[in-house]
Amino acid sequence: MNSEELGLQEALELVDQWLLVKDGRRLKETEKILFTAGWLDQGYEEAAAESGYNTGYLQSIGPDLWRTLTYVLGEKVSKKRLKKIVETKVSKLSHNVHFPTVVEVDLDQIDSSDLVVLGRRPPKLSHYFGYKPELAMLRQSVLETQCIVVVGQAGVGKSSLASKLLESFKLTDEEDFEMVIWESMQVHESLESLLKEIFRCLNLDPYSCSKDLSFQIRELLKTLNQKKCLIVLDGIENILIGDSVDNPYGRNEAYRWFFREIIEQNHQSCFLMTSREPFADLSYAEESGQSVRVIDLKGLGRDAYAFLASQGLVDKEDGFRVLIQRYRANPLSLKLVANRIHKFFGGELNRFLECDTILIGEPLQRALKQQFNSGLWTALERSIMAVLAKLSQNTENILFYNAFEALKAEKEYISMGEFMSAVENLCDRSLVERTEDDAGQIMLSLQPMIKKFLYRHLSGIIQKSLAA
Ligand SMILES: Nc1ncnc2c1ncn2[C@@H]1O[C@H](COP(=O)(O)OP(=O)(O)O)[C@@H](O)[C@H]1O
Ligand SMILES: [Mg+2]
Structure with a gap:
């Protein structure tokens, strides 16, 4: 099929089929209306007027649909980009580039009785909800990729998702893993401590700090090439103890090197990490085509x-x-x-x-305090948070450009380039949200929980940004 000839109806049918393969469901009526609006470049109001649905309702389900389609199409989908992305996929298909087929997971059929996990115990949830596309994506990725990082705010469900993934594997299946290890990174700040534990689980010669580290890692990778293992490192943000953005690992610098080895050396195993903080070097490795995948977890949606x-x-x-x-x-x-x-x-x-009122749970409160007190902040990022907190007293969504102007009024020497990359970092850390209105204007906002936290601690944050 030639993508130039692709009409709305065909596109809808194709995407409906892909969704069925990846997520085991079809497009709902309201999702078709939104898809149509995206395809025809209609605003939400126009789509609402034509369909009889409420504009606010259509707007509220939009982010979920774009998120689902991002997983289905493997590329960041927004209302504006939808048509181009589908057309590109179709044109690639017509040149015989195949989509990876995703193994469908029927969560209700999972029987975890034969799952043996070495190391620590993963958390168990009796009633698990949602994250089906993410789980399908993760299941596919761990079989194909040497390093995966699931990034998201505290409490969003990263550890639970990893645990659910383990349950979905049965160790006896041909394509699955021979061995699964779960490590909580709260107890392994140093690389030596982690390696000791992994060596023990894999039955290797005991790890010895006196031997050459690179020799021991070579031994580990040799085993990981002979045996297909899945090693979960839960809460990997705990190793980021550096004092500045340029030195995030601090005295844990050996981890940076360790990650490079597990990504760049050939082996058939996978390290699956969960983290509240994005890892700049791993994201960069993903962009450079290395065997890394970063998955953002953004909440349960519908x-x-x-x-x-x-x-x-x-x-x-x-x-x-x-x-x-x-x-x-x-x-x-x-x-x-x-x-x-x-x-x-x-x-x-x-x-x-x-x-x-807005409640902030103890785990999120602790996580935010840790984030704000860590060295992983630039003075500029602190100032942006302070400016957004002030501006959002009057309005929830702040025009990107207005935020820049307000910041410039305080810090005259800021360039747009610096501002954009700082905002990008804050969005990656789920501290700032970036949305687009119907006219395509970029808006910045703060989650109500983050806003409340900032109001409580704003004076400290401003003082730190002035001191820096
Ligand atoms: N998919 C889910 N379905 C039901 N409850 C969930 C789900 N994900 C998370 N939870 C609830 O949220 C809590 C925190 O989840 P967790 O995976 O520990 O978050 P994170 O690792 O991102 O901090 C869990 O103990 C559970 O009660
Ligand atoms: Mg966790």
Whole structure:
């Protein structure tokens, strides 16, 4: 098929088929309406007027659809880019470039009784919701890639996702892993400590700090080439103890080298890491075509509705939508809020919403404090957070350019280039959100939880940015 001839109807059918293969479901009616709007470059209002749906409702489901299509098409999809991405894929297909076929995972069929995990115990969830496209993507990636990093905010479900992935593998299957190891990085700040434990699990000669490190890593990689192993390093942000953005690893610099070895040397195993902080060197390696994949986890999306219902809440007067929007579908935050609603409001969601308060759970609070106090900040990033916090007192979405102007008023020497890369870093760390309005203008915003945290700690942050 020639992509130039690709019409809306054909595109819809193709994407519907791909979605079925990757996610085991078809496009819903509202998703088709949004797809059509993206394809024809219509605004949300126009799409709403034609379809009879509410504009706000269509806008609220947009991000979920673009996220799902990003996984289906393997490239970042937005409403504006949709048509071009589908056309490019179709034209590649017509030149016999095949899509990787994703192994479909039926979560309900998973039987974890024969799964043996060495090292620490992965967390177990009795009721797991959502993240189906991410799980399918991850399952495919661990079989093909030597290093994967799942990045996301505290409580978004990184460790649970990795654990669910392990359950989806049965060790006896031909294509799966011979050995699975789970390591919590909270207890392995140093590389030696981690290697000792991995050597023990793999039954290698005991790791000895007195021997040459490169020799021992060669031995490890030899084994990882003979045996197909999956090694999960949970909470890898714990090793970033450096004092500046240019020196994120600090005295853990050996890790940087270790990561390069596991990525660049040939072997058939996979290191799967979860992290609150993005790793600049690993993202760069991914962009340069190395065997690395970075997966961003952004919240449960539509599945948060079923998750909230499972927490014993009842959806009245649009309450679930408000809650999900406020807490960005972060399962840990939603669980905490649901718990408080039961404890203090007799389970009445709307009475809680009337109080118009934002709760920040202890784990997120701790994580944010750690993030703000770590050396992984530039003075410019701190100033941007302070400026956004101030501007967002009046409006939720701040025009990108207005934020730049407000910053320049405080720091005259800032160039647009510096501003853009600092904003990019903040978005990668889930601290700032970047959206596009119907007119294609870029807006910046802060999650309500981050905003509240900043209001509480703003003076400290500003002082640090002035001192730097
Ligand atoms: N997909 C999910 N379905 C149901 N609950 C979830 C899911 N993901 C996370 N949770 C809940 O959120 C909590 C935190 O998840 P976790 O995986 O530890 O987050 P992270 O590793 O990103 O900090 C879990 O203990 C669980 O209660
Ligand atoms: Mg975790």
